[in-house]
Amino acid sequence: MKLELQVKDIISKSILTPAKGALEGFSHSLNPYAGCAFGCKYCYVRQLPVSLYREEEWGTWVDIKTNAAALLRKELIKARKKGPVTLFMSSSTDPYQPIEFKTKLTRSLLEVMLEDLPDFLFVQARSPLVKRDVDLFKQFGNRIRVSMTIETDKEEIRKAFSPSAPPIPARMKAIQEITEAGIPTQATIAPLLPCSKEFPKKLKQIANRVVLDDFWMGDGSRGKRTEKLEIRKIYERMGMEKWYNPHAYKVVLKMLQEELGHVELLVSQKGFQPGEQ
Template sequence: MTIEYFYTQPKTLLNKGTGFLTGYSHSLNPYTGCTFGCSYCYVRKMPVSLFRGAEWGTWVDIKKNAAEVFRKQFLREKSKGPVTIFMSSSTDPYQPIEYKEQITRSLLEVMVDDPPDFLFVQTRSPLVQRDIDLLLRLGEKVRVSMTVETDREDIRKHFSPNAPPIKARLKTLQLLDDAGVPTQATIAPMLPSSEQFAEILRPLVDRICIDDYFMGDGSSGKRTRQLGINALYEQLGLEEWYHPAAYRVVYERFKQVFSDDRIYVSQEGFEP
């Protein structure tokens, strides 16, 4: 698959938190587009993707001078009141191009000098471990949420073949925990998993968030249905996993291993 990269000059970086993210004052996306290109990604049905004229996962806009633009806007917003940031809502801040461009790292460097009230980092990339030095400087004002939709690598390859392997994400959770960075494992969207999933995660995190297509795509599952994801479940003979009540199976398995106050469901698990 050919991937095209473009450089853009953003006028703003912080967007008002709305909808699913109303708990945050702002969302922050270091890039537009995401080369992980997961099949179930709800952004595929959002205007940023629909009006692009190119398949989601095949292009990325790199925001030049992002740190400079962000610093000015960030300080301005801080002067008005508390600033809580969700990074990121429509891209992965640690997708492969970040190795080279370091846009996300440059934004963190701004934040460690004058921290926001809270920063939530949502990723599925092991690259986040590169920035442990900066994340530690944010102390309790940051949480890294690592997407681990399943413990089954065969399932991961069917639904998100271009995303990092599960083992690499688990190893990253261990490294973050060892370093003392606040973390959680986010099972979102919840994919078919084994009965051992909870036991695998228990040594790595003490906080879990479970979400599915029906609660978490911002439209009660409508965007996901438009993607035709149900056909993939049928093809794999896993129809029972594509149902609004399916998350209860995973939730009950995790209740056997984690205390109730350590398991969050959907939106509550992403709150500041």
Template structure:
């Protein structure tokens, strides 16, 4: 793993494309991601395509991210528009290096002084529970949602598609801890991977929202990036073809609405920003 410290020109990026349905900015404390999920659409983005090292083998630490955030927010607050932040869109704010680097925590501390209107933390890292104390403080100043990626309830499936990502049981445990701390939580079933009929029951009582997305709808190119990454082939090689179909989101939404109120279940881009 190549780890470098960098000085970022800015840390808030104007939301476009997938996130422009309610989010105004994305915030990435790092470039690169050690979780190295095989389906990650960032593998097909310029930040990786023009990199000499493979995705998952490098991480750049944005050393000045917290200072940048404070300065950029002061400028944004001169305007009357709300600031709704998605953290993160091209990395994981709680990947292993955060245990030592504290970049994400530093940003959250800066948010206490200059909060956004809404913050969604998107992660699959159980390390987020370390920051429950500061997230509780931040919740008093702005709307906060912690969204844990839980794309399946099957550990064997996770090992096929995301072998270096944290275990599913760990993530479920952390979601419960966050929910018990009265922090709004979301299970991001994104992308949908093969799961057991018991999956909804594992989420009952520990999440406030369910967010469903698929490799066909959620990779930013209607499945083309996922195809270039070899996902259809990976499904076939593991006998999972029936889980790789254009209308999968319809079936999954219908199934989860058997267990959760309709207003709790959101689907893909048009419902990415929680109502």
């Protein structure tokens, strides 16, 4: 049974966090919310302090950082004094999860950025709601990339690993519309989940580039974090153990190389860098 989502307004002390680890190419990460209603089973944030020191289960709570826009206005000025400002939004929440329909908090952050344009903004989402803000994305010119996570093309697989996240066809349609609006985009297969042979073809028309990552390259611990989350059991339950393997991505990579043609293809961390590659 799905637990009811606990939503709370909070006052945050800061909004820009110095980027590190896999995001070290960026100056800061930016999370408008704490917690995430999508609650993906493989989400590595489950093992970070923000989740560990909380009684409620990851995926059942969201804190709204109500003062995020005011903080951002101030912190952007400070950050700019120290060098280029390259933002990753978001690293430990989805900036376009359902509560964003009502709060428009992420949208308000984009509006603040447009007053004082950062050198680069990377928007990472799993939700079709992201297309609502196309009008604002357009004003960033080439200082933005919008990335949609599309881990698989199979709905039954998506439902096994992230039952509360939006359906894959809706995500594909949304990123295609954003691409067609002339905004730099990315279809992000991360983490790679079992998929069909048609997956590369489906991705070809919908984004300017495709990025492939898996648990072993992308979880920051060569797969140990994923092992602790017992993701292996989901593969076993579904009889898909052969996909739970650090070499499985190579098969999909080859298919993507053969299919994508002019569409740029990057692997793991190279697909999460600010600016033109």
